[in-house]
Amino acid sequence: MTAQERELTGRVALVTGASRGIGYGIAEALVARGDRVVITGRNEDALKEAVERLGPGRAIGVPGKAHDEAHQAVAVERAMEAFGRVDYLVNNAGTNPVFGPIADLDLSIARKVFETNVISALGFAQQTWKAWQKDNGGAIVNIASVAGLGSSRFVGAYGISKAAMINLTLQLAHELAPGVRVNAIAPALVKTQFAAVLYEGREQEAVASYPLGRLGVPEDIGGAAAFLLSDAAGWVTGQTLVVDGGLFLNMGV
Template sequence: MTGDSAAVGRHAGAVAIVTGASRGIGLGIAERLVAEGARVVITARKQETLDEAVARLGGPEHAVAVAGNAADEDHQRAAIEAAHAAYGQLDLLVNNTGINPSYGPLAETPLEAARKILDTNVVAALAWTQKALQAGLGSSGPGAIVNVASVAGLGASGVIGMYGVSKAALIHLTTELAFQLGPNVRVNAVAPAVVKTKFAEALYEGREEKVARAYPMKRLGAPEDIAGAVSFLLSADAAWITGQTLVVDGGVTLSAGV
C-alpha cells in the first residue's frame, strides 16, 4: 500500500467505491485511500485480478471486490449493496473506469465504438452517481465524488479523438453535478496526461524516453501521482472545492500546441 505518513488517517472511517480498480490508476487510488484509513469496494471485469487486488489492499478488512461491467446497472447496484453490506455506509465515489477501443480520425471511427465509449466513460459515471445518491451518499455527512477524466478532454489529439470527446463530456458532467449536488456532495475531476499503465501503453510503448521529453517533469506519470490528487479532492482538505478539474500532467499542457 502507498501513501505518506503525514496523510495517514485522512480518510479514517470513510467507505469508498473505486471503479476500474483491479490495476493501474484505479488500484493506485484504492491503495492510497486504504493507506489513509478508508475501506474500499473495488470493481472491474475480471474476478481473478480483483481478488489479487483485494489481497494487495489487505484483505476483506480493508477491501472487497465486485466483478462486472461498469456500464451495467445491475453491477452498479451490486457494488453499492456490497459497500453497505461489508462496511455499513458509502461516503466516496471514484468514477475511474474508461475505455478507448478506437484509435484514429473521427471521420473513420465506427459509430458503434463511439457509442460504447460514451456509454462507458460518461453515461456510466452518471449512473454510478445516481445510484450512490439513492443509496445515501451525502445524506448523513459530507459526500465526495471524483471523476477521472484526461487531458485528452481539454484539447484535440488527432489520435484518440472520441476518447477525448468523452472526457470533455465527463468534465462538463462534473461541473453540472457539482452545481446541482452542493452543499452535501462535492464533485471534482482529475485530468491526467499519459500515465504508465497497461491502458495507455499504445501511447508510449517502445518510445517512452522520447514521449517523456515533451514533459517539463521529464517523465510520464505513475498511478501514485493521480492517487494523491484524487485523495486530496475527496478529503476534508478540499472541503471548499467543487466543480473543478485538476490537471495532473507533469506540465505537458503548458506548451502551446500540445
C-alpha cells in the same frame, strides 16, 4: 506502519475500474490513509488479486462491467452491506477500443465509449447519492483526461467522452451541493497497461514533451484523488485538476 496496520478513518470509497492502473493507485492511496474501499473491475481474478494486495478487511471487490446498470446497483449494495456507508465515489472505469480519425469511426464503438466512460459514471453517481450521499454527504472524483481539454490525435472518441466527463462533473457539482463535492482529475500520459500503446517502445520520445522529465505513474493520480476526497479540499467543488507533469506548459495553455 503498513496500510493494513493504519487506524481506520471510518470512511468508505467505491472506486470503479480499480483492479490495476490508475484505479488501483487511487484505491491504494485511500487504504494507506485508513479508508476502506470497494473496487470494481471486469476481470474477477485480477480483482481478487488487487483486494489481496490492498488487505483483508480493508477492501472488497465486485466484478462486473461498469456500463451495466445492474452491476452499478450491486456494487453500491455490497458497499452498504459490508461497510454501511459510501462516503466517496471515484469514477475511473474507462475504455478506448479504437485509434484513428473520428471521421471513419464506427458509431457503435462511439456508443460503447460513451456508455463506459460517461453514462456509467452518471449511473454510479445516482446510485451512491440514493444509497448514502443524499442524506449524509460525501465527495465524488471523476477521472477525466487532458484529452478532454483539446483535440487529440487518434483518440478523438476518447477525448470527446472525457470532455463530457468534465461537464458531467460541473453538472453534478451544481446539483449535489452543498452536501456532496464533485471534482475531476485530468491526467496526461500515465504509465499503465491501458495507455501502453502510447509510450511502449518510445518512452524517451514521449517524455521529451514533459517539463518534469517523466511520465505519470498511478501514485501521482492517487495522491491527487486522496486530496480531493479529504476535508482539506472541503471548499473545492466543480473543478478539474490537471495532473500533467507540466505538459501544457509546452502547448501555450
